[in-house]
Amino acid sequence: MGRTGHRTPEQGPKAAEARIRAAGLRPTRQRRALAALLFEQDTGPDRHVTAEALHAEATSAGAAVSLATVYNTLHQFTAAGLLREVVVDAGPSYFDTNTSDHHHLYDEDTGEIADLSASRIRVSGIPRPRPGAEVARVDVVVRVRSRRS
Numbered sequence: 001m002g003r004t005g006h007r008t009p010e011q012g013p014k015a016a017e018a019r020i021r022a023a024g025l026r027p028t029r030q031r032r033a034l035a036a037l038l039f040e041q042d043t044g045p046d047r048h049v050t051a052e053a054l055h056a057e058a059t060s061a062g063a064a065v066s067l068a069t070v071y072n073t074l075h076q077f078t079a080a081g082l083l084r085e086v087v088v089d090a091g092p093s094y095f096d097t098n099t100s101d102h103h104h105l106y107d108e109d110t111g112e113i114a115d116l117s118a119s120r121i122r123v124s125g126i127p128r129p130r131p132g133a134e135v136a137r138v139d140v141v142v143r144v145r146s147r148r149s
């Protein structure tokens, strides 16, 4: 599986640079700074970040990157297979460091998003794709919210 999470033995600026190069991108200063924030946190769970949240993190870490650069970099990382974009709402996308097949649990009240293992959700009735096409992926978002009385 194309899992490119942060649980690699290598860490630090060299690892960020190697990851970016391996994805076929040039390791610019800004890409390295953002890759370090995305992939090299301590052994926490995989991350789902919005561009705004990552921009705030980068700013407080002292990295001079604009929000537009953060957006562009997230989309470049996604196109290169380092991240997966998760759209749960009309609002901002989440960028997921877990690129393996999985689903999501989304809390509409808090905006928190968590991984659900693909094996926990069974999907049936997937339509047959047009001739010559294949189903690339099925994304399930389970939405929870406080009970409304």
Ligand SMILES: [Zn+2]
Binding pocket: 046, 048, 096, 098, 102, 103, 104, 114, 115
């Ligand atoms: Zn995820």
